[in-house]
Amino acid sequence: MSDSKSNVRSGRFAGVDSTVALICAIGLCAFLFLVGAGWAVYGNTRSLTNAANWVEHTQEVLTALRRVSLLVERIEYRSSLYLSTKNEEQLARARASENQLETTLVHVKFLVSDNAQQLAALGRLETCTHQLSVSMAGFTLQSPMPADALKECYEATGVMLDQEQWLLDQRSKGSERSNVLFLSSQFAFVGLCLLALVALFIFLVRDALRRSKTEQDIANANTKLAETVRALEDRASETQLMTTARDELQLCQSVDQVYVAAARSLGLLLEGTNGSLSMINNSRHVVEVVSTWQGNDAAGTAIDFHPLDACCGLRSGQSRWRTPGVSEIHCTHFKGDPPERYLCKPISAHGNTLGVLCVVCANDAQEALVNARVDALRQMLQLTGMAVATLNLRMKLENQSIRDHLTGLFNRHFMQISLEREISRASRRRQTLAVFMLDLDHFKVFNDTFGHAAGDAVLKAAAEVFVSSVRAEDVACRYGGEEFTIILPDMSPEIAMQRAESIRRAVERLRVPIGRDQTAEVTVSIGIAMYPADGETGDALLHRADLGLYAAKRQGRNRVIAQREDQPSLA
Incomplete structure (x- = not known):
């Protein structure tokens, strides 16, 4: 009896000992696993951090090289x-840009000090920059443009940009691989931890x-993990969308393209919503809808900004949810009837309000989506506003550089460029081209008699x-x-004479209040000259039209003359 009890007790103790040994073994394995997983996570984290630092x-480096390219463009411009x-101020600005270029090159040299290939290309860039510096130091109105140095700087910068872009692509791919490895190890670690916990709970409880x-x-843990994964995927998608939108906006060459690209990106960012971009015109008196996007429900998106203070967000200058x-x-x-949920957010750049964004939400889920992506929405509007402001400024500067400030006509420099371009086009297409040289009769006498203000009114x-x-x-x-030039592409001599007569008669009928x-x-x-009959170069055509103009002056003014090769020159 005692022997049997002793055997039972021994069996129980043996079972307890085996359970304890199994639990200890599982605990030891779990500990070793945690240590190994922690070390792996640490290594992956370091690899991920290093990859991100290299990117x-x-x-x-790319930013610095783009600044080098921008400074070279500024020097040329x-x-x-x-x-x-x-204008001496323009020369001073060019030299200032050249000084900034030298400083930027020092920064670039520091950045690429670990890249022998880039250092070799940088030497080429430093050489052309030195040539450019020497040219700018003694640059005068009689100096030619340092075209060779500028071209060499553009080419050297382009080589470095291409090399650095290749490095960025390679390092970005490495970073993505590190991200994938990191996420994989995290998922594996979480899964194995869950299995270990299940095993421990099975033996303990x-x-x-x-x-x-x-x-x-x-x-619950799986639910939270799924939510975390969805949040990470949403953030990655949002980041990718913002990157694509920024690249798209940088490629736009007109504000209309900016409006279309911005609306498309906003429609993807705020999926399911409806919305519109409305911009204030140049006179600051009208707000116009320039682009829209349609989501799942197209109701309540028709907008008419009349009167101008119809939008509470635009009126207050702040974002406003209704x-x-x-x-x-x-x-x-x-x-019609307004929607129940919508956001009005002003668009601004450089402290100026450019327009307003209106986002219409059909339900609470869409409203929550907009609130969750409010930072991305703010960045998108900032990018849009800056793109619009930059293009408007560029158009204004380009217009100022090619227009005569008094009459609004193109200036002489632009005329010379246009004439050469139209001659090349006419040569390729085997077409004719007419050039008019016009001069207001007795203008100097009129100007001396009635004053410069009256003369300016006549010119306008x-x-x-x-x-x-x-x-x-x-x-x-x-x-x-008081001399003007008109270039008329694809114009026959007969039509050119009729057009010139029409202009002469219109001016003759003109009555200017003075x-x-x-x-x-x-x-x-x-005076009229025709390509190619009267010349095949811009100078030849202008000279021939000038001869016709002089002939018209000698023959009593207020007339049109086409000076032919067989006619004697009256100059």
């Missing part, structure tokens, strides 16, 4: 403006209640007649003083 370093306008609680804990129970005041820019009025009398593809320019109850009568003399 950031490469992006910094300011030098060209100096030669065309003789046998009752159903604890087992049920353990299963519930595991389910939601039931929070704000009951509606904007009045909707056609004549310029308006020229613009209204030619086609959209024709180029009307102020050649200098004082109280006093008007000026104006006439114009016109």
Whole structure:
């Protein structure tokens, strides 16, 4: 009896010992696993951090190289403006940009000090920059443009940009692989930890209640993990979308392209919503809808900004949500019944309000989506505003550089460029080209008699007649003083003579108010040259048209003359 009890007791102790040994073994394995997994996570984290640092370093190098390219463009642009306008301030700005270029090159050299290939290319860039520095130091109105040095700088910068972009692609791919490895190790670690926990709970707790609680804990953990994964995927998608949107906006060459690209990106960012971009026009008196996107529900998106203060967000200058129970005041820019949920957010750049974004949400889920992506929405509007402001400024500067400030016609420099371009086009297409040289008759006497203000009024009025009398593809320019030039592509000699006569008659009918109850009568003399009959170069055509103009002056003015090769020159 005692022997049997002893055997039972021994069996129990043996079972307890084996359970304890198994639990200890499982605990030891779990400990070793945790140590190994922690070390793996640490290694992956370091690898991920290093990859991210290299990507950031490469992006910094790209930024510095783009600044080098921008400074070279500024030097070229300011030098060209100096030669065309003789404005010493433009030369000073060009030299300032050259000084900034040298400083930037020092920074670039520091950044690429670990890259022998880039250092070799940098030597080429430093050489051409030195040549450019020498050219700019002694640059005067008689100096030629340092075209060779500029071209070499562009090419050297382009080589370095291509190499660094290749490095960025390679390092970005490495970073992505590190991300994948890191996420894989995390998922593996979480899965193995869950298995270890399940095994430990099975051996430590046998009752159903604890087992049920353990299963519930595991389910909750999986739910949180899924939510975390979805959040990470959403953030990655949002980041990719912002990157694509930024690249798209940088490629836009007009504000209309910016509006379309911004609306498309906003539609993807705020999926399912409806919305519109509305911009304030140049006169600051009208707000116009420039682009829209349609989501799952197209109701309530028709907008009419009349009066101008119809939008509460635009009026207050701040983002404004209209939601039931929070704000009951509606904007009045909707056609028909306004929607229940919408966001009005002003678009600004450089401290100026450019327009307003209106996002319409059909339900609470869409409203939550917009609120969750409010930072990305803010960045998108900042990118859009900066793109619009930059393009508007570029258009303004380009217009100022090619227009005559008094008449609004193209200036002489632009005329020379256009003439060469149109001659090349006419040569390729085997077409004719007409060139008019026009001169207001007795203008100097008129200017001396009635004053410069009256003379300016006559010049403006004549310029308006020229613009209204030619086609959209024709180029009307102020050649200098009271002389004008009109380039008419694809124009036969007969039609050119008719067009010139039409202009002459229109000017002859012109009456320009120059004082109280006093008007000026104006006439114009016109010389015509035809490509290729009268010349195959711009100088030859201008000379031939000038001969016709002189002939018209000698024959009594207020007439049109086409000077032919067989006619004697009256110059």
